Amino acid sequence: MEPKDKTTSPLSPAALQILAALATEDLHGYGIIQAVSAQSQGRIRIGPGTLYDNLKRFMEQGWVRDLRPVSDNEKRLYRLTAAGKAALSCEISRLDHLVRQTKRYLQGMKPRRAE
Amino acid sequence: MTGSISSELYRQFLLLYPEPFRREFGDEMLVIFEECRGAQGSWRLFADVVLSAAKQQIRYLSTPAPKSAPLYSEIASSPNLARLLAVTFLCAALTAGVLVGEKPKAAESSTVVRSGVLFWFPTPGWGRYCSDAPERTERSASILTGVLVGRKPEAPESWTLVGIACGQYWSDAPDEAESVLAAQAGWRDSPDLTTSGPRRTEGDVK
Numbered sequence: 067m068e069p070k071d072k073t074t075s076p077l078s079p080a081a082l083q084i085l086a087a088l089a090t091e092d093l094h095g096y097g098i099i100q101a102v103s104a105q106s107q108g109r110i111r112i113g114p115g116t117l118y119d120n121l122k123r124f125m126e127q128g129w130v131r132d133l134r135p136v137s138d139n140e141k142r143l144y145r146l147t148a149a150g151k152a153a154l155s156c157e158i159s160r161l162d163h164l165v166r167q168t169k170r171y172l173q174g175m176k177p178r179r180a181e
Numbered sequence: 182m183t184g185s186i187s188s189e190l191y192r193q194f195l196l197l198y199p200e201p202f203r204r205e206f207g208d209e210m211l212v213i214f215e216e217c218r219g220a221q222g223s224w225r226l227f228a229d230v231v232l233s234a235a236k237q238q239i240r241y242l243s244t245p246a247p248k249s250a251p252l253y254s255e256i257a258s259s260p261n262l263a264r265l266l267a268v269t270f271l272c273a274a275l276t277a278g279v280l281v282g283e284k285p286k287a288a289e290s291s292t293v294v295r296s297g298v299l300f301w302f303p304t305p306g307w308g309r310y311c312s313d314a315p316e317r318t319e320r321s322a323s324i325l326t327g328v329l330v331g332r333k334p335e336a337p338e339s340w341t342l343v344g345i346a347c348g349q350y351w352s353d354a355p356d357e358a359e360s361v362l363a364a365q366a367g368w369r370d371s372p373d374l375t376t377s378g379p380r381r382t383e384g385d386v387k
Contacts, residue, residue, distance in 0.1 A: 095213050113217065113226045114210040115233025122202065122237075142209065 077157050080112050081120050085146065085154045088130060094141035095121075129153055187223040188215060194227060197234035199241035238262055 077085070080102075087093060087101035095117060103111050121144060124130035129150030133143040146154070191214045195207050214226055242262070 113229030114213040115229040
C-alpha cells in the first residue's frame with residue numbers, strides 16, 4: 067500500500083501553528099511555544115510533548131531540520147525547509163479557499179432587504 | 182508541588198517514551214518543562230507528556246522493525262511496555278497483599294490462624310552450597326525469606342497470605358534460624374504451623 071501523502075492532509079491546529087511560527091525565523095523549542103502562544107493571542111498553548119511529537123514528524127517528513135548547537139550554551143534551533151514551506155502554503159491555500167467559500171455561502175444566506 | 186519534585190516526576194514520565202525519541206528530545210523537553218511550568222501549570226504538562234508518550238509508543242510499536250544486518254544489529258534498550266505493565270501489576274498486587282493481609286498477633290495467633298504453611302527460600306550464592314570449601318561453608322550466611330499462608334476460622338476453605346519475613350542465618354543451623362524467624366514474624370504460636378523447603382544435607386556443611 068502506498069503511504070498517504072501528508073502534504074494533502076489537513077494539519078492539526080498545533081501543527082499549523084508550529085509551522086507558521088517557524089515560517090518567520092529559526093526558533094528553539096521554547097521559542098516555538100512562545101511564538102505559538104503569541105500568534106494565537108494565548109488561545110493555543112502547546113506543551114513540550116505536543117511540540118516534539120510534531121517536530122519529530124516534521125523532521126521525518128523533511129519539512130523541518132534542526133541546527134545543532136556548536137557550543138553547550140546554545141540551544142538547538144529548528145528551521146523550516148523548502149518542503150515545509152510548500153506544505154504550509156498548501157495548507158494556507160486550503161484554508162483560504164475554505165474561508166472564501168464559507169463567506170460566500172454565509173453572504174448568500176443573508177435575508178434580502180425589504181423594498 | 183515544588184519545582185524539584187515536579188521536575189523529577191516529569192523526568193520519570195519521559196521514561197514512557199521510546200528510547201530513540203527520549204535520547205533525541207528528552208533533555209530539551211525537561212528544560213522546556215521547567216520554563217513552561219509557571220505559565221502552563223505542572224498538571225497540564227504532565228497530561229501533555231503522557232498523551233504524547235502514548236502516541237509515540239503506538240507509532241514506535243506499529244513501525245515494522247528493520248531487517249537485521251547480517252553480522253550486527255542493534256538491540257533496542259527501550260523498556261518493553263507490556264513487561265513494564267506486568268511488573269507494575271505484580272508489584273501493586275504484592276504491596277496490597279502485604280498491606281491488606283492480616284498479620285497474626287502473638288497473643289491471638291492461635292485463634293486467627295488455624296493452620297499455616299511456612300515456605301522458606303534460602304538465597305543461593307552465599308556459599309551455602311560450596312561443598313568444595315567446607316571450612317568456608319561452615320561460616321557462610323544466607324538470607325531466609327518466609328511466606329506464611331493461613332486459613333481463618335471464619336473462612337476455613339480459603340487460604341490467605343498472612344505475612345512475609347526476611348532474616349539472615351548461618352548455614353550450619355537452619356532449623357534454629359527457622360524458629361527464630363518464625364518467632365520474629367509472630368508465627369511461632371500457630372499450632373499447626375509446618376515448614377517446607379530444601380533441607381540441609383550432609384554435603385552442604387561439614
